[in-house]
Amino acid sequence: MSASADPDRDPTPTTSAAASVTAPAAPRVLGLGVVGAGFIAESHALAAAAHPGVRLASVYDRAAGAAGALAGRYGASIAPSLEALLADPAVDVVVLGTPNDTHRELALQTAAAGKHLLLEKPLTLTATDAAEVVLAFQQAETVLLVGHTHRHSDYARAVKAAIARGAIGEPRSMRLTIAGGWIWGNWGAWVLDPVRSGGHAFHNGVHLYDLARWWLDSEIESVYTLGQRVTAGALQIDDALTTTLTTKAGSVAVCEISRGERPKNTSIFEIVIHGSRGSLVRRWNSDGTVLLADDGCGPVPAPGFSPFLRQLDVLHGAVTGGCEVFPSPADAVHAIAVAEAASASADSGEIVPVVDPPPAPAHPSAAKTQGAGQ
Amino acid sequence: MSGTVLLAGTGTARFRQNHQRYMYLPAVKHLIDEGLPGSPTGVSGVFEPSSDPALQERAGYLAQTSGSRVIDTIDLTGVAAVIACPDADAEAAGAGWGTELLQAAADAGVPVLMDKPTLLPADVLRDWAKRFPTGVTAAHHPRFHPAITACRGRIATGGLGLLHAVHGELLVGSGDGPHPLGELRNLAVYALDVVQALCGYPLHGKGTAQIQPPGPDGTGESITISVRVDPDVVVTLLVGRSGDGDADDPSGIDQAAGQAGTSPAGARARAAATRALPGTGVPPVHRYRILGSHGQLLADLDSPVMDLYTDTLSRVPFGPSSLDCLVDGVIRRTAAQPDLASALAMADLITALETSNAEHRAVQF
Numbered sequence: 233m234s235a236s237a238d239p240d241r242d243p244t245p246t247t248s249a250a251a252s253v254t255a256p257a258a259p260r261v262l263g264l265g266v267v268g269a270g271f272i273a274e275s276h277a278l279a280a281a282a283h284p285g286v287r288l289a290s291v292y293d294r295a296a297g298a299a300g301a302l303a304g305r306y307g308a309s310i311a312p313s314l315e316a317l318l319a320d321p322a323v324d325v326v327v328l329g330t331p332n333d334t335h336r337e338l339a340l341q342t343a344a345a346g347k348h349l350l351l352e353k354p355l356t357l358t359a360t361d362a363a364e365v366v367l368a369f370q371q372a373e374t375v376l377l378v379g380h381t382h383r384h385s386d387y388a389r390a391v392k393a394a395i396a397r398g399a400i401g402e403p404r405s406m407r408l409t410i411a412g413g414w415i416w417g418n419w420g421a422w423v424l425d426p427v428r429s430g431g432h433a434f435h436n437g438v439h440l441y442d443l444a445r446w447w448l449d450s451e452i453e454s455v456y457t458l459g460q461r462v463t464a465g466a467l468q469i470d471d472a473l474t475t476t477l478t479t480k481a482g483s484v485a486v487c488e489i490s491r492g493e494r495p496k497n498t499s500i501f502e503i504v505i506h507g508s509r510g511s512l513v514r515r516w517n518s519d520g521t522v523l524l525a526d527d528g529c530g531p532v533p534a535p536g537f538s539p540f541l542r543q544l545d546v547l548h549g550a551v552t553g554g555c556e557v558f559p560s561p562a563d564a565v566h567a568i569a570v571a572e573a574a575s576a577s578a579d580s581g582e583i584v585p586v587v588d589p590p591p592a593p594a595h596p597s598a599a600k601t602q603g604a605g606q
Numbered sequence: 607m608s609g610t611v612l613l614a615g616t617g618t619a620r621f622r623q624n625h626q627r628y629m630y631l632p633a634v635k636h637l638i639d640e641g642l643p644g645s646p647t648g649v650s651g652v653f654e655p656s657s658d659p660a661l662q663e664r665a666g667y668l669a670q671t672s673g674s675r676v677i678d679t680i681d682l683t684g685v686a687a688v689i690a691c692p693d694a695d696a697e698a699a700g701a702g703w704g705t706e707l708l709q710a711a712a713d714a715g716v717p718v719l720m721d722k723p724t725l726l727p728a729d730v731l732r733d734w735a736k737r738f739p740t741g742v743t744a745a746h747h748p749r750f751h752p753a754i755t756a757c758r759g760r761i762a763t764g765g766l767g768l769l770h771a772v773h774g775e776l777l778v779g780s781g782d783g784p785h786p787l788g789e790l791r792n793l794a795v796y797a798l799d800v801v802q803a804l805c806g807y808p809l810h811g812k813g814t815a816q817i818q819p820p821g822p823d824g825t826g827e828s829i830t831i832s833v834r835v836d837p838d839v840v841v842t843l844l845v846g847r848s849g850d851g852d853a854d855d856p857s858g859i860d861q862a863a864g865q866a867g868t869s870p871a872g873a874r875a876r877a878a879a880t881r882a883l884p885g886t887g888v889p890p891v892h893r894y895r896i897l898g899s900h901g902q903l904l905a906d907l908d909s910p911v912m913d914l915y916t917d918t919l920s921r922v923p924f925g926p927s928s929l930d931c932l933v934d935g936v937i938r939r940t941a942a943q944p945d946l947a948s949a950l951a952m953a954d955l956i957t958a959l960e961t962s963n964a965e966h967r968a969v970q971f
Contacts (some may be wrong), residue, residue: 495901
């Protein structure tokens with residue numbers, strides 16, 4: 233239960249039936265090079281193992297032991313350096329799962345090396361940097377896919393489909409909550425350093441902002457954020473962040489992300505979409521199982537299809553077939569602009585407008601990296 | 607303590623709300639049917655001095671269905687409690703009877719339950735709050751819901767540690783339709799009052815409200831409230847109304863509460879409502895997630911209820927509704943809060959939130 237409470241993972245664990253959503257037989261096999269062998273790398277490695285068109289080729293981590301362990305489990309090689317991995321002809325796609333403040337530089341290096349990139353969110357820590365990275369991949373004519381993995385999850389697709397078929401009429405307001413207890417280690421954890429992680433709006437909030445923008449089908453115009461440091465007053469980042477987004481269409485989304493709740497292994501995952509003709513509600517026990525045990529109490533997520541596998545399949549289609557990536561890099565840049573505004577609002581206590589960077593100039597390869605996706 | 611209930615006034619004709627019929631009389635009947643010691647013994651009369659045909663029609667129906675009669679003078683003989691639905695328009699014009707009624711009740715020591723004071727003209731509410739500091743309870747019934755009562759008890763005794771957030775939704779069906787004074791004053795006041803009851807003190811702080819106007823198809827407003835209540839309790843509330851409304855539609859929060867309860871008639875009405883399609887009679891989404899330093903509470907006000915599986919899925923409620931608890935508490939004089947001063951503070955908070963929406967900025971309240 234505690235693992236599923238982490239917004240970096242889809243709230244629904246996966247089933248062995250996940251392979252049923254993979255690409256047609258005998259696709260071109262892409263070699264994956266994982267940079268950063270932290271916990272999220274395992275999810276990508278599992279997805280690669282389940283996809284017939286992808287294999288984990290190489291792993292690099294500054295902690296050689298972590299790289300070796302991951303590579304050993306999946307039969308991959310261990311790269312002695314980042315440069316070696318980027319130069320490895322067996323690597324077609326880089327999967328980047330390093331601390332947030334490294335994303336810009338490593339992404340630019342990947343583009344310069346002519347590799348495709350699956351970049352864990354957040355894209356970067358400023359919208360200007362995000363636009364620079366997107367432009368670099370357009371110019372390199374390689375694919376950039378940002379890991380807004382929730383978009384590929386069962387629940388997110390179900391919400392989008394319900395809205396699209398008019399089940400609640402015109403969506404007007406919504407709540408999206410992913411709230412759990414502490415998982416961020418001790419005071420030295422890089423996530424707690426606002427310079428390295430960007431704070432909660434960047435580290436986890438972008439998942440929610442991206443979903444709100446997608447579900448409500450309108451860009452975010454302004455934000456109002458209420459931040460709290462629940463676990464300890466000495467924290468330098470808010471561990472509970474409630475951001476109210478207003479879209480250009482006038483709809484409103486309350487996005488709540490928290491690592492400060494008790495009991496520690498609590499996992500609250502809540503969706504409410506209110507429309508002109510009704511409301512779509514994910515109840516607290518919607519997954520059907522509730523745990524009452526000495527080591528935890530609360531809803532138990534039901535297994536579903538792997539969003540990491542779906543995400544990897546999108547990437548495979550883009551690299552081998554020229555399909556559009558989903559979400560588009562433009563959406564990923566917008567999520568960063570929203571996170572910037574959300575952080576500024578938390579600091580000022582005022583409503584802050586979202587300022588998107590100027591769009592990157594058009595490029596012949598734009599079809600590969602821009603598009604609405606599904 | 608035991609005695610009858612006087613139904614005073616039948617509301618404001620242009621508001622379309624008919625709360626005596628759909629809320630209070632059903633709750634009084636539930637209590638009469640229960641027959642517990644101290645429960646009301648009947649309805650003494652329906653006081654409606656207005657000559658407005660619409661109000662007289664409402665009064666006539668109430669008298670007929672309660673076995674009482676319409677009266678045009680205040681008579682508190684044998685009355686255990688008054689339930690008042692004053693005409694906001696008449697009070698604004700200085701032609702109302704509210705002050706006379708409240709004074710008579712105060713003199714007689716009879717408690718008064720006042721329907722939605724935030725819909726009254728501000729100067730009238732201010733005057734009444736000053737003149738009648740005790741003895742009048744604002745009919746903010748959701749704070750009396752058994753689930754909220756349970757939460758309040760847990761919070762008050764430190765069972766959650768210190769509150770750090772309350773997040774809630776109050777999303778209703780078409781009900782009796784969009785209110786002409788806006789859903790912030792009509793509907794969101796209930797959710798704000800629940801928050802105040804959970805906190806246990808008047809709400810002050812800073813925040814925003816965003817109100818989406820009624821849709822072109824007649825659907826109601828959608829309201830999003832995001833505030834930080836002193837000293838540091840984050841509160842977000844989603845409030846809204848789907849559909850364009852019908853005075854007899856049981857999907858509104860007030861009608862649903864009025865029809866809930868333990869009586870067979872109430873259960874049938876509620877079950878019928880919950881079998882209906884969205885927008886035509888489903889119960890409200892009304893719930894709160896209450897976060898504290900040492901735990902959290904998840905309160906769903908669509909409860910207590912059992913599911914009934916037949917050829918359709920329906921619900922069987924049990925126990926008293928929020929309205930039953932409120933009316934019972936007023937009669938037994940255990941429901942002194944929220945008083946008119948509390949309602950006045952809530953009206954001022956709502957005014958601040960209206961300013962936030964109009965000027966698109968965070969406001970102090």
